[in-house]
Amino acid sequence: MLNLDINGRRVTVRKGTALLAAIREAGFEVPTLCHHEALEPYGACRLCVVEVREEGRDKTRVVTACNYPAKAGLQVETESEAVVETRREVLDLLLARCPGSPVIRELASSMGLHRSSYPPDQNRDNCILCGLCVRVCEKLGFTAITMAGRGAEREVAAPLKEPPPDCVGCGSCARVCPTGNIPLVDRDAMRRIWDRDFEMVRCTSCGRAYITREYLESRVEASGLPASHFELCDECSRSRTAQTMYRHMVLDDKEASHE
Amino acid sequence: MSKMLMVTPGRCIGCRTCEVACAFRHAEAGVPGRSRVQVRTLAKDVWVPILCLQCDDAACVQACPVSALWRNAETGAIEVQEDRCVRCNVCVVACPFGNMTVESPKKAVIKCDVCGGDPACAQFCPTRALEYLEV
Ligand code: SF4
Ligand code: FES
Numbered sequence: 001m002l003n004l005d006i007n008g009r010r011v012t013v014r015k016g017t018a019l020l021a022a023i024r025e026a027g028f029e030v031p032t033l034c035h036h037e038a039l040e041p042y043g044a045c046r047l048c049v050v051e052v053r054e055e056g057r058d059k060t061r062v063v064t065a066c067n068y069p070a071k072a073g074l075q076v077e078t079e080s081e082a083v084v085e086t087r088r089e090v091l092d093l094l095l096a097r098c099p100g101s102p103v104i105r106e107l108a109s110s111m112g113l114h115r116s117s118y119p120p121d122q123n124r125d126n127c128i129l130c131g132l133c134v135r136v137c138e139k140l141g142f143t144a145i146t147m148a149g150r151g152a153e154r155e156v157a158a159p160l161k162e163p164p165p166d167c168v169g170c171g172s173c174a175r176v177c178p179t180g181n182i183p184l185v186d187r188d189a190m191r192r193i194w195d196r197d198f199e200m201v202r203c204t205s206c207g208r209a210y211i212t213r214e215y216l217e218s219r220v221e222a223s224g225l226p227a228s229h230f231e232l233c234d235e236c237s238r239s240r241t242a243q244t245m246y247r248h249m250v251l252d253d254k255e256a257s258h259e
Numbered sequence: 260m261s262k263m264l265m266v267t268p269g270r271c272i273g274c275r276t277c278e279v280a281c282a283f284r285h286a287e288a289g290v291p292g293r294s295r296v297q298v299r300t301l302a303k304d305v306w307v308p309i310l311c312l313q314c315d316d317a318a319c320v321q322a323c324p325v326s327a328l329w330r331n332a333e334t335g336a337i338e339v340q341e342d343r344c345v346r347c348n349v350c351v352v353a354c355p356f357g358n359m360t361v362e363s364p365k366k367a368v369i370k371c372d373v374c375g376g377d378p379a380c381a382q383f384c385p386t387r388a389l390e391y392l393e394v
Contacts, residue, residue, distance in 0.1 A: 037342035038325035136345050140324050175346040211352055219349050223322040229355045237357030242299035242307040249268045249307075 002072040007079070013070050020048055020065040028078050030065055031087070031107060033178050034130035039139055041067035042131050045094075047107075049086045051077040062086050084111070092116050094128055101126040101179045126179040129154055133173035133182060141222065142166050145173065145194065158194060169198030169212035203233035205240075261335045263394045264371070264378055266308055270388035273298060273306035277380035277389055284379035285369070293362045295371040296380050296389070308389055310380070311358040311371035313337055319350035319359055319370070327367070334376045341367040 003012050004022065011026040018041060023030055033045035048065040055073030062082050077083060091108040096118035098104050104126075108114070129147070133156055137145050144167035148157040158164030169191045174182040184193045189209035191198040200209035201216055210233040220227045232240060278294040285292035296310040313336050320328045320337060327343035328350065330336070344367035351359040351368055362369045371378075373391070381391040 036345065037340070038327060038345050136347075139345070140347060170347055172345050172347045211348075216352070219322065219353070222324065223318075223349070223353060225318055225322060225353055229318055229353050232357070234351050234354070234357040234359060234361075237355060238297055238309050239299055239357070241309050241356040241358075242301055245266065245268050245307050245309075246301045246305060253269075 002070065004070055004072065004074040004076060006076045017070045018066060019050065019052075019063075019068040019070050019074075019076065022070040023050065023065055023076065023078060030078050032066060033103075033107075033128060034132060035066045036132055036136070036176060039132070039135045042135065043067040045128060045130050046090045047087060049083055049090070051080045051082050087111065088113060092118065095120075097121050097124060098126040098128060098179060101128075101181075103179050104128070126181040127156060128179060129156075130178060131156075132176045132178065136172045136176045137167075140170065140172060141218075142168060142170075144168075163196040164194050167194055167196060168214035168218050169193055169196070170215040203236050204231050205236035206233060208233050208235075210234075261394060262373075262376070262391050263313070263335070264310060264373060264381060265390045265392050265394075266310070267388050267390070268305075268307040270386040271298065271306040271308055272386055272388075273300060273304075274385065276383050276385060277308055280379035280383040281371075284374050293360060293369060295358075295360065295369060308380070309356070309358070310389075311337070312356060313371075313373075318353045318355060322349045322353035324349065331372070331375075334373050336373040337370065338372050339367050339370055344368055 001012050002015055003010060006023055006026045007028060009026055011022060013022045013025060030048045030050060032048045034042050043064045043066060046064055049062050050065045051060050051062050053060045053075040088111050091111055091113055094104050095108045095113060096116035099120040131147060134145055134147055137143060144164040145156055145158055149155055171184050171193060174184040189200045189202060191200055191212050198212040198214060201211055201213050202209050216230055220230055275298050277296045278298060281294040281296050282291035296308050298306050298308045300306055317337055325343055325345055327340045328337050329340060331338050348361060351361055358370060360369050378391050381389045
């Protein structure tokens with residue numbers, strides 16, 4: 001356990017806690033875009049900046065809280081002038097990069113920024129290079145997409161920029177993307193994502209297409225659960241549960257009337 | 260001693276009060292959520308409320324690739340750690356009872372959490388088809 005001060009409030013956290021977690025435990029909020037509790041910290045969006053003074057030092061530093069460890073004796077400010085200024089600058093740049101993203105616009109306007117002071121980048125999509133899609137894909141064991149290129153050319157892509165051969169079409173990347181930049185279309189029992197088409201499995205009861213075949217197969221294997229667990233959509237599994245309970249109920253009644 | 264939600268289907272009159280109570284208890288910013296309990300009609304005048312059985316060997320927990328589902332030691336209910344869920348939706352497909360639910364645009368899947376130990380469905384069920392009892 002170690003003690004630190006956050007906005008003047010003394011908090012005690014376990015060793016190894018990230019500063020962001022300590023701040024949230026203390027009841028303060030800092031905005032984040034590239035952080036996800038299930039994934040390794042990445043420090044890419046720089047929105048989670050806070051000002052820290054380490055024990056025994058005079059100088060303060062502005063650091064990203066998501067990948068900075070909570071240290072004993074640390075003094076942390078989450079809304080100091082330096083923090084607000086840095087956060088504003090980060091959002092100013094993000095707003096120039098993705099002027100059309102509602103998420104970015106909302107964050108920016110919450111800091112009083114309605115238009116970027118930089119020229120807006122009209123030709124770009126809403127990717128902010130937060131890497132959440134790449135990291136979730138890796139976490140699920142597929143590693144189908146990666147970060148490619150450097151500097152202004154940096155982007156998320158499949159190796160060789162082809163439709164990713166290791167993608168199973170699970171769609172998790174599209175769902176964690178903070179700006180909704182990854183198109184996913186389900187139509188006629190087919191899913192299209194990353195320029196690839198995936199066949200979807202239909203529920204054996206109602207016929208609804210509910211998961212891609214490749215994802216289903218990979219999850220049966222990874223989970224070690226029987227394949228029969230996966231053969232119905234959730235709605236039909238529920239109906240089956242209801243029928244099972246009903247049958248028991250009827251049986252119980254019969255037994256009761258025999259007694 | 261721990262408590263569990265017990266279902267007695269024969270008492271259910273299909274009024275769906277439980278669904279409404281659940282949706283309101285799980286409201287966020289004043290907007291009711293999707294109900295975690297669902298009443299199914301099986302025959303004329305036969306209804307069964309279905310909700311999570313909080314399985315010992317839960318398929319959802321086993322299938323989750325990021326350990327976003329943990330059992331609450333106090334209530335015994337399996338809870339979704341909303342910050343950890345990546346919405347891969349594997350649990351939704353893997354639960355053989357159909358008790359994991361997608362509620363878009365929420366950032367996590369949803370399931371019955373016995374309302375933290377005071378389940379609204381049982382509280383409002385007029386016929387005690389749903390009861391929260393010591394087991
Ligand atoms: S949807 Fe969320 S809780 Fe369910 S398996 Fe995926 S990460 Fe785990
Ligand atoms: S959340 Fe810390 S840098 Fe993005």
